[in-house]
Amino acid sequence: MTDRAILWDVRVVAGDGSPPAERMAVTVAGGRIESIGPIGAASPPPGSIDAHGRTLLPGLIDAHVHLSSDTSRSPGFGPPEHLHGEEPRRRELGYFVLARTTTALLAAGITSVRDVGSYDDEGIAVRQAVDLGLLDGPRVIPCGRIISATSPGGAIFGTMYREADGPDEMRKAVREQIRAGAGFIKVMATGARSVVREDPEPAQMMPAELAAIVDEAHRMGFRVAAHAEGLEGTRMAIEQDVDTIEHGLSLHRAPELLATMAERGQVLVPTLSTFHDLSERFVTCFAPVLVEQAKVQQQEAYATVAAARAAGVTMAMGHDSGPPGDNLIELVRMADAGLGDAEAVRAATANGAAALGLDDVGVVREGAVADLLVVDGDPLAGIAVLAERERIWLVLIGGRPVAGQALAPARL
Numbered sequence: 001m002t003d004r005a006i007l008w009d010v011r012v013v014a015g016d017g018s019p020p021a022e023r024m025a026v027t028v029a030g031g032r033i034e035s036i037g038p039i040g041a042a043s044p045p046p047g048s049i050d051a052h053g054r055t056l057l058p059g060l061i062d063a064h065v066h067l068s069s070d071t072s073r074s075p076g077f078g079p080p081e082h083l084h085g086e087e088p089r090r091r092e093l094g095y096f097v098l099a100r101t102t103t104a105l106l107a108a109g110i111t112s113v114r115d116v117g118s119y120d121d122e123g124i125a126v127r128q129a130v131d132l133g134l135l136d137g138p139r140v141i142p143c144g145r146i147i148s149a150t151s152p153g154g155a156i157f158g159t160m161y162r163e164a165d166g167p168d169e170m171r172k173a174v175r176e177q178i179r180a181g182a183g184f185i186k187v188m189a190t191g192a193r194s195v196v197r198e199d200p201e202p203a204q205m206m207p208a209e210l211a212a213i214v215d216e217a218h219r220m221g222f223r224v225a226a227h228a229e230g231l232e233g234t235r236m237a238i239e240q241d242v243d244t245i246e247h248g249l250s251l252h253r254a255p256e257l258l259a260t261m262a263e264r265g266q267v268l269v270p271t272l273s274t275f276h277d278l279s280e281r282f283v284t285c286f287a288p289v290l291v292e293q294a295k296v297q298q299q300e301a302y303a304t305v306a307a308a309r310a311a312g313v314t315m316a317m318g319h320d321s322g323p324p325g326d327n328l329i330e331l332v333r334m335a336d337a338g339l340g341d342a343e344a345v346r347a348a349t350a351n352g353a354a355a356l357g358l359d360d361v362g363v364v365r366e367g368a369v370a371d372l373l374v375v376d377g378d379p380l381a382g383i384a385v386l387a388e389r390e391r392i393w394l395v396l397i398g399g400r401p402v403a404g405q406a407l408a409p410a411r412l
């Protein structure tokens with residue numbers, strides 16, 4: 001494979017909301033998009049990849065994944081259940097499951113993910129493995145450990161959390177994540193809906209604590225994502241100038257906060273799928289009180305997507321669920337919640353890039369990074385085609401084909 005490739009006869013959906021362009025050729029070189037132009041009546045140059053009119057769009061971005069925990073809560077994705085009496089399993093097996101995760105994400109057309117919390121800094125380990133070329137996978141932006149006030153969730157999530165109290169310790173916790181290799185900072189502005197002994201309604205840390213986190217992160221050039229469920233913690237996070245609101249399901253109750261988010265460019269990652277998980281998929285393995293709470297939260301989350309859209313808030317796709325590779329169901333849900341197909345495409349492209357703080361992915365534009373997806377079908381006429389694995393025809397990372405049906409061995 002040379003450094004240069006031509007994708008011939010594609011229909012370009014740029015990802016930024018501009019209308020699609022038919023019968024185009026996209027040339028990639030040096031990992032970036034070199035040129036985009038109409039093919040006219042020409043025939044495909046030798047060595048080009050003829051896509052026969054399929055749709056080319058930016059590689060998709062998932063702004064809310066947990067690389068390790070989404071496997072542990074996805075039965076059937078990892079190894080079979082461990083039975084009593086069987087050989088103990090080595091801790092290191094987890095890294096092979098993570099490798100399977102990155103393969104599954106690529107096969108789904110996902111070329112960038114923001115890891116919003118994994119055990120034992122595994123998000124950072126995956127990011128290194130991908131960056132060093134040891135592993136084919138999406139670009140990973142990891143948070144390291146989630147910074148939380150001392151909380152009941154810390155007793156459950158263990159090494160996924162860095163508990164801290166008081167502004168100085170919060171500042172130190174930010175510095176520790178940067179030292180460990182994080183690409184942004186994740187905080188728990190409120191408790192979590194998956195923890196019986198946490199009330200997701202009030203703010204879980206004090207404004208001065210969050211202010212210290214945001215100040216330290218921004219001063220050093222890192223963005224801040226806030227887990228925010230109840231209204232008071234969400235209000236605090238928006239007022240303290242975090243960059244993204246995760247979940248944010250209560251926002252439909254506070255139009256003034258949605259207006260502030262739209263004005264400041266703060267991104268909402270609604271994670272609808274996680275509410276489906278707790279209220280439908282995992283009803284037998286979560287405490288009943290949490291299942292009941294999730295049913296209400298699910299309705300709130302859908303109401304918030306509609307209200308945020310009306311307010312002009314930028315929304316990005318975040319699956320926050322499993323199994324890895326099933327991420328695009330979140331886009332179908334966002335479309336159903338009121339975004340429609342075209343805005344749903346943006347949620348996983350330009351808006352995803354905005355959530356990650358990147359400006360050269362999530363768009364098909366000359367000079368942008370050549371993270372690209374060629375799909376069989378028209379996502380603008382029905383976003384669900386993106387969720388069908390067999391329609392993912394070709395996935396490129398930095399101009400290099402890494403997944404898709406076009407690479408599958410010919411069937412005999």
Ligand SMILES: [Zn+2]
Pocket residue numbers: 064066116320
């Ligand atoms: Zn999450």
